[in-house]
Amino acid sequence: MPQTKKSSIHYRSIFTRLFFGILAMVVGMMVTAGFFIGNQSDAMLHEKSRQQLSQAAHSTLAEASNRVHSIVVTLQSFASTYKNSKVSNSQVFGIFTDLAAQHPTISELQLATADGKYVTFPSSPIDAYDPRESEWYSQALALSQQPAYVSDVFQFSETEFPKIAVSVPLFTEDGDTAGVVVAFVSVPKLSEFIGTIKIGQTGYAMIVDQKGTLVAHPDKNYALQRPSLDQLPVVQEVMAEKSGIDLLTLDQADYLAAYQYEPWLRWGIIVTQGVSEVEREVELLQLTILTVSLIGLAALAVLLFGFVRKIVNPIKEVQQKMTAFSNGNLSLSMQVQTNDELRQLADSFNRMTGQIGSIISKIQHVISDVKQVAKHVEAGSRRSHDVQSEVVHVTEQLSHEMDEQQTQITEIHTHVNGITQEMNRITSLMQTAVGQNLESRQQTSSASDSIQQLQVEMVKISEDMRTSLLAVSAMKESMLDISDISGMILDISKRTKLLSLNARIEASRAGQAGLGFGVVADEIGLLSAQTETATSRIQQVIAEGEKRMEHVSHCMQTTDTATLEAIQTLQQATETFTNTVQISDTLTGQFQAIDQLSTHIHQHSQLILERVDALSASALEVIGGMQQAVASNQESLSYSQQFLHDSGKLTFIVEDLEQEIRFFQTTKTPSA
Template identity: 25%
Template sequence: MPAIKMTIKKKLLVSLVLSAVIPALLVSFLIRGESYSLVESRLMDSEFPAVLTSITSDIESEISPLFSAAEQLAENPYVQGILSEPDQLSEGDEQILISILSAIAGQYDLSDVSAINKQTGHYWNQNGFLRVMQPERDKWFFKFRNDVEQSKINIYSSAEKNEHRIYVNYKTLSESGLVTGLSRSLEDMIERINGFRLEQTGFVYLVDAEGVVQVHNQGKQIVGRQLDDLYQSGISSQLLSQSGFGYAETHFDGQNYIVAAEYIPLMDWYVIAQVPKSEIFESLNQAFAKVIWIVVAIVVVSIGLALVIANSINKPLQQVTKVFLDIGEGDGDLTYRIDLADRQDELTDLSRGFNSFVSKIQQAVLEIIETGEALNAASLALMDKAGLASERNQEQNQQTIEMAMAIDQLGITITENASNASLASTSAEDVNNSSANAKMIVGTAKSTINQLAEEIGNTSGIIHNVAANTDNVGSILEVIRSISEQTNLLALNAAIEAARAGEHGRGFAVVADEVRTLASRVADSINQIQQMISQLQQGAQDAVDAMALSTENTHQGVKASDDAASTLDSISDAISNITNMNMLVATATEEQQNVVQTLSSNIEAIKGINTLSTESAKELELSCNELHQISTRLKTLAASFKA
């Protein structure tokens, strides 16, 4: 939030005014709110109920005597005796009855007093006998006579004639008793009701139990309308509860109204009061307006007092400000001082503190001038020494670079030697491994050849056995050939005997012929087997000869393998010696290489240190130059003050 740009005087003035106005306004509005609540509470809890109760009591005070009079008339034994036999009523008794009725009418200012025989329906008033009640014409009489209620009140209202009349009826409980009736005009009471005022424009009127307006100061325009039509839907249920006092708040014609109701038990009607809410609080609003004017007066007085206080504070501040401006915008004269007034307040302390502060600044500026001159001389001397150090560092750096290059070249040569030695060692080791592998292969071959010679011997024995077995087979074949020849001979003899037998030996001849054929085939097969066995015997002999030759070759291979293994052992020993020598050379070369690398790293570190020293010398030279410029600037700034 941006700061409000105001002078101290204005801020002080605003603060003092607000500190007086805001509490006054808050208190005023709080009092106004509480006053509204108290007035509304008092109005709804006491004043309105009291006013409506008074009006209700006034109405009932006019109606209740009518009930007493109707009851006294109906219960009067003399009147009951006169009307007990209306057909035999004498003229004197009738005159007495009329005089009684007239007296009651005059006493209570009634417009009509009547007495009716409950059983026969004969009807008299203060003017004399009128008629006999008929069910078609006088339904109210027969209804009331048969009702449980002993008394009843009816209100007759005519909006066209603007006439209102009250009727009070009373009946005795006996079958032959009386029904009495009294009526009076309500115009006086209605005139009092219409003339009643609440606040300025508030008024009261009467409605029946259904909420229909019966009496209103605007007459025909309002009489006969429902409360819900006059105000708002549902207001009847809030007001007409027969529980005494009730009220509601409504809005019409552009303003708020308070509408209250009080029940009139004798009439079964309600007194309705309507008052604009603004009129109820008008006196309170006037009082609040006075309070506002008082607050305005307080504000004006507060502004005046605030101006006086602000000026008393602001004037010394302006003096301090003027001195500051003279020092800041003038020639920097630190000899200015504020005149101390003969008073004891915070502004005097501020002025005294300011004078002390300026004195210290003056002393500090004098010391700064002296220090600046010394700093300037020291910076010039330091700048010269820094330049010389920078030159020497550059020479040392160049020599270090040349040494580093030579060591790098030596390192490269040693690295190549180490690499070659390592390569030779690796090659010798590979040859040694190869000779070892060859020795293992020769050993394996020797074993294989020995095993092969053994297997060849075994195979030769097997072949000899096969040849022997083939000879045995040949002997067996000779036996089989002999059997075959004898079978053939027997078959021939059988055929001859069958031929001799003629027809009986034909079947036997066929069998003999088949046997002879089979014997011939067996002889052929034996010949073929004999031929194959001969070939097998020849092959076995050839295999035996070949096995003997292989055995001789195998013995020669074993001898050659032994010679090769001995030669490989010699080669392996020579290669091991070469490998050991190469490993010694490689180890020595690697140690030289490590020494050269360490030396190179140290030279590089020295080179880096020399570079940093050179850069630091240059930076020191630049810093000395800046320090010289700062000291010159400090001297100039100090010279701008007049100390």
């Protein structure tokens, strides 16, 4: 009884878990699918509404444009008839009657000629006006590319309905301007056309011009007020000559609005539909999906209950057989009639019990062998433990020696690094010395060149001094000639003075007759005295000039001598600088040789350092290997100890297993 009760409770738990688990998965899948379908339906309905609004705006604009084009084609046909043949007023009236009947949106037709006269159907707008002053007249004549001119909404008077003018120019056979034919489209009739456009229950269309003013609306009275809607974002987009779809708020209600702009007409068509109407359609679709899902879920729960119950019944039998198997009864076998996984489970259970029975019999034979093996293993473990202890001791000694070698390698590495650093510093100093020597050589070469140039200049100065000495000698000779001439002049002056004295004596002898000759003799004597004075002064000046010339000549000779000595000194300096340059070149070559030797030494030091590093790395690897070997030996020693301990436990386990094997019943008894 206790076993049956336990099996029943277990059976009900499996059934409940399986049933409600599958049901929960199905519900989750249906909820996920419903949520996804609901979102997709929402998006699809919104996108469908947008497409419908966009198509409605496009079709409405196309219909309005087609109506205007139809009016334009009719007016162009009239213009062609008017150009090719003469048309009387009665014929014009008849044609206008047919045109008004063909186009219900036309409220009035008018033919204005170039002389200001006009014919109107059905009546004149006012008592008297000049159509040539109207905008539709001037703009029609100014057309270049458009087939006709379409005006903005206007009124002739406050008592008339607003209208739109569609005008086409008229020409004669010679190509001269004959006038303009115009059709006035009534805004209320245009609102009637707009009122026929329905989008759902709340959707409607309206027309606004480029200034944001309402042109046509399903509410005619509201359209006749022509309110300005330029504050609405959608209307602002139309005023910017754009097309698209956007949200619109009117009278505290949200609308989805599609708008398109026609550049030729300068109109914008806005088609709206209430957002609440679209949301109601979405809610209706979601409610339908929910109802279908609940009905399907209820039917699926009923089918799932029977299906799960059919699956769980064989599992109950398996549970009962497993309970008997846990009590040591290996003689039971399962018989399942279905060809599914449960049949495979029963076959696997039967094979398992058979194999376990054979295994237990084999275990009984093996237990005796295991006992003997455990004894041999215990003896071998003891011997292995002794050998591994000795190996661990030797390995630790070897590891200690490798540590000492590693310390010596580290010291060698440190010394080699010091040598390398010293060689690097010597190389740096030698490179600095070579640079300074090269700079000194360049300065010495520059000084040698300057001295050679100075020597050339000194030679030129010496030559100039010799030329000056020659000039001074020639001047000195000229001064001597001048001194001789001055002596001759002084001698002549003395003779003239003596002659004057004789002439004065002779004049005194002559008495009165010699007065004139006496005067001449006095003047000659005075002239002779002045000449003598001037000659004496000239001789003094010449004497002083000779002294100065001798001083200058002496100075120039001294300068020439000094110049020659300076030239010799410069030659010696030049030779000295030349020797200095040669010595500098020799030093540079020696420095370069020392630099090359230093480089070779540095390279060898680097090679030694690399080899020391390699040796150090090898030593570290050996040390690591030794440490790993020590660790492995220690671990092996611990395993050996554990193995020795486990061999004793194995003997105990084998004995215990032998007692447990006796618990099983291996005689096969098939179940009903």
